[in-house]
Amino acid sequence: MMRTFKSNVLNRLVALGAMLVPSFVHLAHAVEDLPGGPAVRQLNLHPAVTQIAESQAWLHWFMLIICAAIFVAVFSVMFYAIWKHRKSVGHKPATFHESLTVEVIWTAVPFIIVIAMAFPATKVVIAMKDTTNADLTIKVTGMQWRWGYDYLRGEGEGIGFVSALDLSQRALSDAGGPKAGQDVQDYLLKVDHPLVVPVNKKVRIITTSNDVIHSWAMPSLGIHQDAIPGFVRDTWFKAEKVGDFYGDCAKICGKEHAYMPIHVKVLSASDYSQWAATEKALMTAQPAQVAQSAEITASTK
Amino acid sequence: MSVVLDHPSTGHTAQHDDHSSSGWRRWVYATNHKDIGTMYMLFSLSMLMVGGVLALLIRAELFQPGLQFVNPELFNQLTTMHGLIMVFGAIMPGFVGFANWMIPMQIGAADMAFARMNNFSFWLLIPAGLLLVGSFFMPGGAPSGGWTLYAPLTLQMGPSMDTSIFALHILGASSIMGAINIIVTILNMRSPDMPLMKMPMFCWTWLITAFLLIAVMPVLAGAITMTLTDRHFGTNFFNAAGGGDPVLFQHIFWFFGHPEVYIMILPAFGIISHVVPAFARKRLFGYTSMVYATSSIAILSFVVWGHHMFSTGFPVAGQLFFMYATMLIAVPTAVKIFNWIATMWRGSMTFETPMLFAVGFIFVFTMGGFTGLILAMAPIDIQVQDTYYVVAHFHYVLVAGSLFAMFAGYYYWSPRWTDVMYSETRGKIHFWWSLISFNVTFFPMHFLGLAGMPRRYADYPMQFADFNAIASVGAFFFGFAQLYFILFIVLPTMRGVGKPAPQRPWEGAEGLEWELPTPLPFHTFETPPRLDATATKIIHEPAVAGAAVAAH
Numbered sequence: 001m002m003r004t005f006k007s008n009v010l011n012r013l014v015a016l017g018a019m020l021v022p023s024f025v026h027l028a029h030a031v032e033d034l035p036g037g038p039a040v041r042q043l044n045l046h047p048a049v050t051q052i053a054e055s056q057a058w059l060h061w062f063m064l065i066i067c068a069a070i071f072v073a074v075f076s077v078m079f080y081a082i083w084k085h086r087k088s089v090g091h092k093p094a095t096f097h098e099s100l101t102v103e104v105i106w107t108a109v110p111f112i113i114v115i116a117m118a119f120p121a122t123k124v125v126i127a128m129k130d131t132t133n134a135d136l137t138i139k140v141t142g143m144q145w146r147w148g149y150d151y152l153r154g155e156g157e158g159i160g161f162v163s164a165l166d167l168s169q170r171a172l173s174d175a176g177g178p179k180a181g182q183d184v185q186d187y188l189l190k191v192d193h194p195l196v197v198p199v200n201k202k203v204r205i206i207t208t209s210n211d212v213i214h215s216w217a218m219p220s221l222g223i224h225q226d227a228i229p230g231f232v233r234d235t236w237f238k239a240e241k242v243g244d245f246y247g248d249c250a251k252i253c254g255k256e257h258a259y260m261p262i263h264v265k266v267l268s269a270s271d272y273s274q275w276a277a278t279e280k281a282l283m284t285a286q287p288a289q290v291a292q293s294a295e296i297t298a299s300t301k
Numbered sequence: 302m303s304v305v306l307d308h309p310s311t312g313h314t315a316q317h318d319d320h321s322s323s324g325w326r327r328w329v330y331a332t333n334h335k336d337i338g339t340m341y342m343l344f345s346l347s348m349l350m351v352g353g354v355l356a357l358l359i360r361a362e363l364f365q366p367g368l369q370f371v372n373p374e375l376f377n378q379l380t381t382m383h384g385l386i387m388v389f390g391a392i393m394p395g396f397v398g399f400a401n402w403m404i405p406m407q408i409g410a411a412d413m414a415f416a417r418m419n420n421f422s423f424w425l426l427i428p429a430g431l432l433l434v435g436s437f438f439m440p441g442g443a444p445s446g447g448w449t450l451y452a453p454l455t456l457q458m459g460p461s462m463d464t465s466i467f468a469l470h471i472l473g474a475s476s477i478m479g480a481i482n483i484i485v486t487i488l489n490m491r492s493p494d495m496p497l498m499k500m501p502m503f504c505w506t507w508l509i510t511a512f513l514l515i516a517v518m519p520v521l522a523g524a525i526t527m528t529l530t531d532r533h534f535g536t537n538f539f540n541a542a543g544g545g546d547p548v549l550f551q552h553i554f555w556f557f558g559h560p561e562v563y564i565m566i567l568p569a570f571g572i573i574s575h576v577v578p579a580f581a582r583k584r585l586f587g588y589t590s591m592v593y594a595t596s597s598i599a600i601l602s603f604v605v606w607g608h609h610m611f612s613t614g615f616p617v618a619g620q621l622f623f624m625y626a627t628m629l630i631a632v633p634t635a636v637k638i639f640n641w642i643a644t645m646w647r648g649s650m651t652f653e654t655p656m657l658f659a660v661g662f663i664f665v666f667t668m669g670g671f672t673g674l675i676l677a678m679a680p681i682d683i684q685v686q687d688t689y690y691v692v693a694h695f696h697y698v699l700v701a702g703s704l705f706a707m708f709a710g711y712y713y714w715s716p717r718w719t720d721v722m723y724s725e726t727r728g729k730i731h732f733w734w735s736l737i738s739f740n741v742t743f744f745p746m747h748f749l750g751l752a753g754m755p756r757r758y759a760d761y762p763m764q765f766a767d768f769n770a771i772a773s774v775g776a777f778f779f780g781f782a783q784l785y786f787i788l789f790i791v792l793p794t795m796r797g798v799g800k801p802a803p804q805r806p807w808e809g810a811e812g813l814e815w816e817l818p819t820p821l822p823f824h825t826f827e828t829p830p831r832l833d834a835t836a837t838k839i840i841h842e843p844a845v846a847g848a849a850v851a852a853h
Contacts, residue, residue, distance in 0.1 A: 031763040038764035042752035045684055056680045060751075063678060067671040074642065075664060081645045082652075082660065087582070093649040093809075097584040102643070103636070110635045114628045117678070122621060124680040129617045173760045177367010187366060187763045212454040213547055215612055215687065219753045224612045224683045228548060229453060230541015233614035248755045250612070250687040252447045253454060255374040258758035 031178075034185050036220060037246035046220040049245060049266070050237050053222030055124045062120065066113070128222075131236045134204030136197065142207065142214025142227030142249070145256035149195050152206070156196075156276035159283065165259045166190040173259070189246045194263035196279075198272035202238045212254065218247035218262060226251055239266040329424070332416035333823060334401045337423050339718070341398030344426055346787060348390030349704075351434055353780050355383040360742075364773040366763050376759035377445035378437065384448025385465065388565070389472045390430055392699065395707050396568040397422075397479050400507050402718060404483060406814040407501045409492030409830045414485040418478050425475040432468035436461035447757055449558070452539030452550040455528050462532065466525045473518040480511035480518075487511075492813075494832035498592070501812055502585060505592055506571030509599045513560045513567075516603070521557040524550060548613050555606035563602040565699060567595060569706030570637060573659050575812070576709045577641050580656035581648030582809035587640040594633035594640075601630045611682045620679045627677035631670065638667055653807075654728030658709035661736050662702060669697025672747065687757075690750025696743045701736075708735070708786075713810075716802035719794040720820040727790050734782040741775030811837040 033039035038046075048054040085091045136154035140147060146164035151157050169190055178184045197203050207216050207227040214227040218237070225235040239245075247262035267275060322330065331337050359379050362370050371379065401419065405412050413419045436443040441459025444450070455462055487508045491500065500508075528550065530536040537543025539550045578585045585591065607615060607623030615623070641663055650656065672694040676682050685691060708731070716722055745768035754765045761769065793799060804819045813832075816839045817825050831841040 031766070034762070034764060038752045038754070038762055040764045041748070041767050042764065043748050045751050046753060052680075053684075056684050059678055060675065060681050060684070063675045063681065067674060071667065071671060074638065074667070078642045078645060078660075078663065081642065081648070082650065085581075085645065085647050085650055087649040087651045091647070091649050093582040094647040095583070096586070096647075097644075098587050098589070103587055103590045106639045107632060107636055110632045111629075114631055114674075117674075118625055118628060121624060121678045121680055125620050125624065126617055128680060128683070129620070173366075173368050175367070176369050177365060177760065178763060184763060188760060189762055212457065213451060217612075217687070217753075217755070219684050222680075222683065224686055226613045228541075228613070231546070231548070231614075248753065248758075250755050251451070252377065252757045254457065255372075255377060255445070257377070258373060258755075258760050 031183050031187075032185055034189065034246065036244045037186065037189055048222065049220045049239050049241050049243075050222050051240070052124070052128055052237065053220060055127070056222050059121060059124060063117065066117065070113075128235070131204045131234045133202065134236060135201035137204045137206065138195070138197070139206045139208065139232075140195075140216050140227060142209040142211075142216070142253070142260075144211050144254050145249075145260045147195075147214075147216070147249075147260060147262060148210075154201075155198070155273065156279070159276065159279045161193050161279075161283075163191045163193045163195065163263070165261055166192060170259055186246070188259065189248075189261045189263065191261055191263045194244070194265045196265045196267060196272065196275050197239065198269050199239050199242050199266050200269075202236055204234055204236045206232050206234045208232045213251050214249050214253045214260070215251035216247070216262060217250035218245060218264060220245045221247075221264065223247075224250060239264075242266050242268055330420070331423075332412070332420055334405050334412045334416070334419065335718070335821075335823065337413075337419050338398045338400075338402030340423050341394050341401060341426075344423075344430065345391050345395035345398055346791070348386050348394070348430060349783065350787070352383050352387040352391055353783060355379050355386065357776060357780050359383060360773040360776040362759065363761070363769050365770065366761055366766050368760055371759070373759040374445060375442065377447075377757065378443040380757050381445050381447055382433065382436065382443045385444075385469075386430075386433055387699075388448065388561070389469065390426075390433065392565050392703050392707075393472075393476065394426055396507075396510075396565070396703075397476075399503075399568060399572065399707070399710055399714075400479075400483055403714065403814060404486060404504055404507060405490070406717075406817065406825055407504055407812055408487065408490065408495060409813050409826045409832070410486060410490035411824065411827045413482050414490060415478075415482050419482055422475045422479045422482065425471050429468040429471040429475070432464050432471075436465055436468075439464065449554060450525065450528065450550075451554075452528055452531065452547050456532055456540070463529060466529050469525055470522055473522050476514050477518050480514035483507055483511040484515075490829075492826075492829045492832055492836070494830075495836040498589065499836035501571075502574035502588070502591060503568070503571035506567045506574070506595055509595050510564050510567045513564050513599055513602070517557040517560045517564075520553060521561075524553040524557065527553070548610070551610050551613060552606070555609045556603075558609065559606040560599075560602045562695075562698075563598060565703050567599065569662070569703045570595065572706045572710040572713075573641060573662055575810075576655045576659040576713050577644050577663075579713070579807050579810040580653065580659070581645045581650050583644055583648035584811075585640070586643035586646075587636075591637060591640055594636045597633040598630060601626065601633070605630060608677055608679075608682070611679045612686050624677060624679045628674065631674050631677075634670055638663060638670075649809075651808075653712070653725060654723075654732055655709045655713035655807075657729065657732040658705050658712065661732065662705045662709060665701035665705070665736070665739070666698055669694055669702060672697065685750045687755055688750035689746040689754050689756060692756055693743050693746035693750060696746075700743070701739055705735070708732075711791075713807070714814070715794055716806040717814055717817075717819075717821055719797070719799075720802050721794050721797055721799035722802050722806060723790050723794050723799060727785075731782060731786045731790060734785065735779060738775050738778035738782055742772050742779055743775075745769075745771050811835075813837065813839070 045057050048057050137152045139150040139152050146162050148162050150160040169188055178187060207225045209227040209229040211229060216227055217224040221237040223235050223237050225233055243266055245264045249257055249260045362376060439461040444458050444462045444465050446454040487504055527538040531538050537545040539545050539547045574585055605627045608627040676694055712728055749765055749768050754761055802819055805815050830839045833840045
């Protein structure tokens with residue numbers, strides 16, 4: 001039977017679409033939202049866990065709404081012109097080509113809008129930088145390709161450990177990823193040893209690195225701070241909700257850059273005290289580390 | 302070299318090109334701005350394809366979670382080289398190609414000021430391009446630290462890092478020489494009846510861009526040389542253990558990097574400032590204001606580099622300063638958008654392909670501009686820095702911005718370059734196919750970025766899968782659109798297939814380039830033309846202006 005070229009091509013396109021659609025459907029149903037982590041087809045920022053993250057989300061909506069309003073206004077004018085001021089509907093061209101008044105107005109108005117936008121942002125920047133009077137200070141060390149956490153001051157002082165991506169998930173990545181229908185909700189976010197902090201306490205995070213620049217990014221906490229070798233930087237957060245929260249390394253650091261996630265576990269005050277005590281006991285129980293950690297913890301008592 | 306200089310007198314037919322050398326010598330020894338412009342454009346198109354293939358490999362890998370095609374090390378190489386090749390191989394040479402073709406004709410000059418240096422500027426690109434593309438085949442593969450080449454990760458790269466540094470030096474030298482050529486040509490070789498404030502906008506934007514190039518390419522050279530000496534000659538510029546500072550690299554790089562992105566967009570603004578008035582049949586609104594706005598953007602671009610570094614840990618004053626300065630750049634950019642729309646307003650518009658791309662540019666570039674303003678807010682940037690939100694932003698301004706403007710310029714001026722009309726139907730297909738697939742590819746990336754998906758990740762949590770899949774499908778469609786463009790629009794016109802182009806294919810187009818006869822002679826304006834009061838029309842035809850027939 002003779003088929004036209006067009007219908008052949010169409011047939012092929014339909015076949016391609018038929019192949020793609022089930023794969024979308026599969027992906028769509030295979031995984032659920034991760035509480036404290038990304039949601040499936042998430043459209044906006046993470047739900048905020050700290051006041052700072054709340055302010056950042058507010059600022060984002062503020063900017064988005066203003067920019068969208070300006071966009072709609074300006075492009076309504078343009079699309080109106082496209083519709084009405086066309087040769088094909090018989091519109092003849094005007095001859096004006098300059099106007100000082102108009103130029104002054106549309107320079108001054110955006111200028112004022114931009115200044116108005118800067119006010120709320122300034123407050124948040126200043127708040128984000130205020131790391132004083134922290135209840136707990138934790139040093140985060142970026143390494144190729146894991147995070148080291150050391151509790152420097154506050155409850156849990158002396159605790160230190162390394163947190164790396166779960167090895168089976170790394171292997172799963174190499175194997176081509178989760179299979180269709182397989183739901184690995186915390187894929188590439190599961191670590192062997194999460195960072196544990198108490199709720200409603202100001203935690204100061206000091207970042208540094210052992211090798212190249214990494215970046216400790218926790219969107220739900222509203223933090224993103226580069227970990228720079230040979231230097232220390234700091235930032236802070238005060239989590240207001242108990243739960244598990246996830247983040248990633250956000251500065252390319254070599255081949256395993258995608259494989260050094262961050263998992264912060266926020267516990268209630270009593271749960272945290274329990275954890276700290278257990279953790280210290282675990283550390284002193286490990287012979288290989290006894291000498292060092294005993295000296296550190298002993299000297300601070 | 303003397304082969305080019307002596308032109309035997311020939312009574313030639315309309316189709317015969319007036320040049321004495323043919324074959325490879327015509328191109329290797331080229332000193333004619335038209336030939337050199339053509340070579341730049343072909344180089345740019347080739348690099349667009351190479352960079353595009355790298356992008357499709359990236360998107361193929363990211364189509365689904367898990368590693369299917371490449372290992373993470375190769376993935377990082379792909380993202381790095383995609384960036385370097387597109388920025389330095391596709392966009393920058395593309396605009397230089399436009400500059401070479403159009404600037405002499407638009408100002409009534411016979412050629413560029415330094416014709417042989419022009420040749421050298423072009424031919425330097427070939428070894429540099431080969432070094433960049435060839436780096437994949439070196440031991441250890443291509444550089445894999447991102448196109449931004451941050452230290453100290455670059456200190457860990459293999460030998461391809463050194464060859465890429467060399468390639469970047471060569472590209473920088475080419476750009477600097479090209480910029481010098483453009484400035485001297487524009488300042489010295491305009492027709493005497495064309496003062497600066499009557500010069501075409503495309504020439505203005507290139508004049509300003511050329512100054513930016515001269516100012517910042519040496520800074521890049523400094524940064525990459527310091528990387529080279531840190532790698533091999535015992536210095537410690539970026540090595541804290543030796544007393545250096547890794548963040549210093551970022552300061553130096555971005556001092557180059559931010560003006561660089563304006564280098565990549567100002568010529569685009571110039572092209573749009575020609576296309577919109579032509580198809581609205583109305584003069585560009587606010588010429589003076591446009592000149593001032595472009596100059597303000599260029600000057601401000603020097604003081605905003607820190608917005609790429611909001612997460613490095615500036616003190617409060619630093620965060621605030623860079624935030625304010627970056628937000629300020631939105632103002633002159635907005636002024637330009639308003640001026641273009643005012644040009645359209647109460648015009649008499651038709652929507653041939655150049656106008657489609659120009660209007661598409663204004664619409665989609667503005668979206669990229671708004672996401673840039675949102676990114677300028679340091680608290681928001683902290684959330685989305687190094688995520689796909691940034692990737693979405695810069696692809697909106699570089700692809701839907703610079704690349705679409707280059708398409709607009711191609712469709713607008715190619716009747717002049719090739720003496721034939723491109724197929725209008727195919728041009729429209731190219732436009733709609735590109736516009737739709739572009740948005741399908743990059744719009745979902747805003748969501749991915751807000752949701753926290755970082756850039757330069759070979760694999761990602763499953764919740765990001767759907768938008769990644771959509772982006773990948775869109776990317777392939779976008780890539781095929783450009784293949785369609787090259788095979789079915791550019792190649793036929795280069796071969797002379799198509800209706801012969803009239804001298805004025807566009808009713809509303811103004812400028813000296815449209816005063817020239819068709820077919821376009823190889824040498825034009827060998828004597829500076831005399832112009833009318835608007836400096837857009839020749840009023841007295843000197844013996845050899847335009848047509849070379851009389852003199853030769």
